[in-house]
Amino acid sequence: MDSKTPGLFEKIESAFSVFSVALLCLLPFMQLISERLFHIPVLGIEGAMVNTAFLFACFTAIITWRKQKHICIAAIDEFAPDAVKKIVNALKAAVISLVLTALFFSSFSEFFAVFGPDDKIWGVPLYFFFGVLPLAYGVMLVLAVMQKKNIAFSVLGIVLGCLISAGPIGGLFYHLFNMESPAFLSSIDLFWLDFSAKAFPYAVVLFIVFAFLGVPLFIVISAVSYVAFSQGGGYVEMLSLEAYSILTDKSIAAIPLFTMAGYILSKGSAGSSLVEVFKTCFGWFKGGFLVAAVVVTTFFTTFTGVSGVTILALGSLLTIVLTGAGYSKTRAESLITASGALGLLFPPSLAIIMYGTTNYFSVDVFELFKGAVIPGSILAVSMIVLGIFFDKDTHRIPFSLKNALHALKHAAFELLLPIFIIAGYFSGFFSLFQAAAFAVLYTFCIGVWVRRDYSFKDAVSIIVESLPVTGGVLAIFGAARGLSYYLLDANVPAVLSDFVLxxxxxxxxxxxxxxxxxxxxxxxxxxxxxxxxxxxxxxxxAESFGIHPVHTGVIFLMNMQLGFLTPPVGMDLFIASYAFDTPIVRVIKGILPFLLVQFIVLMLVTYIPFFTTALL
Known part of the structure; x- marks a missing residue:
């Protein structure tokens, strides 16, 4: 993938994505005003919103690919000799091209069958929206081939991808030329289906290995899904159908907007304003600055949904604040890293939204929000208490009511944002989508016209800068949904449940x-x-053991946020190493006390269900 693409193409894709963001923010408010104030329903607006979100997901996936920002596991081959790296990079180029080719043909084949000519939203045929998916795969494939270092292996991947796509290509013959699949394609397809059934477990292991070699996770998950559907009968078109299904879900569509709101906040003066509030209000007692650090990092992660973004955006600022208060640099960085993922347990946590949406038959998003509040609070308090234990500084800032009120006044807009969102959503005034749209518009207006942190043009640039963050997450959603569908369709949960029992x-x-x-x-x-x-x-x-679904969900999410910190491959460890310019070994050493305390809290929440069910 060569990041040096033509400027015009880059401008077009960015402009379209920003236009999509504007629509995603304005359409929910159009619905809110029309239906709440005038009691006039807007026909088709729900479909318009979710399909706009789908277009946004496809274009941000392209942008994320061009900028090489798709989510990957840390590549272990980086420590290998140059000769080994060359071989690995060549194999990765082949695998990536193979999978993208297969995804292109499977989604392109389904393009002709998924919607009829009468399926429209505001006069626009739905197949127009769906058609952007094969376009996105095709553009990413072209960008992959443009990496000239391994072009021969990329071409080899395309050839292999065409061979395993014999079934979908045969479908294209039917849809385009109204003719049956040629005999040679049918023979290749039958051979592939038979081969995939025999090689399935080995293919899964192989793709997992490629994940550790740095192949983007959505490629790995898509590859496993493709082979799974092939060996299960060959209906690989389900991958594109499931991707469209999840990316047109209203709850999922809210996630990139919340992420964007957090990103806009992190680029302005909001971080320093909030830190100043907690410094003046709590800096007079031992650990006051620690309260500031934990609360601010938690606040930002609730919106960005990605703890790494919080560490990168606020790590340096909070380190300066804590070291200025007499805290050691190593302890300060460890506390910030350990607190980065706590926001996953507080509203409007994107992880909770995702969990509830994925398992809507078992658990409600609203119930999950309530169930996670107490465990999240215990974790936050535990980080503060441990931080205070390490705080040996005796210097304190005298409390000043005047300074405290001034800081509160200056940060009033930032402090009101979570109040507005939580109150609006939990009262039923906002839907989740509307709350997310409100968050983007609110933070945008604060940064441009209230704080004047940046100009209108700069704010648009910040939105463009945030697109790879959202694009990487949305690509994972689309890929993982297909595998999730296969696992459920193959009755794997029941089989696994019987095995465990x-x-x-x-x-x-x-x-x-x-x-x-x-x-x-x-x-x-x-x-x-x-x-x-x-x-x-x-x-x-878990249900077979009588465990409440909310309890299961909270345990799941707590393990995920703890996993970010767990050596040797916890993602936040590598992000902290980069953000603080500190060797990974030193990051791990510093994080261990905080990791141990969080594990103890996890055990408490696991074995005392009261913490998760008390508010239900």
């Missing part, structure tokens, strides 16, 4: 084993992939 009879032993497995998952997978793929598998098993 045959060996484990104790509820408490099951909970311990569940934590061990989820902690490993949290280390190796991003939270959104884990939610889509793993959570549907564990819920039926």
């Amino acid at each position: 045959s060996f484990v009879s104790s509820k408490y032993l099951f909970l311990f084993l569940l934590n061990c497995v989820l902690l490993l998952v949290g280390c190796l997978m991003d939270v959104y992939s884990a939610i889509l793929i793993v959570s549907p598998l564990i819920i039926p098993i």
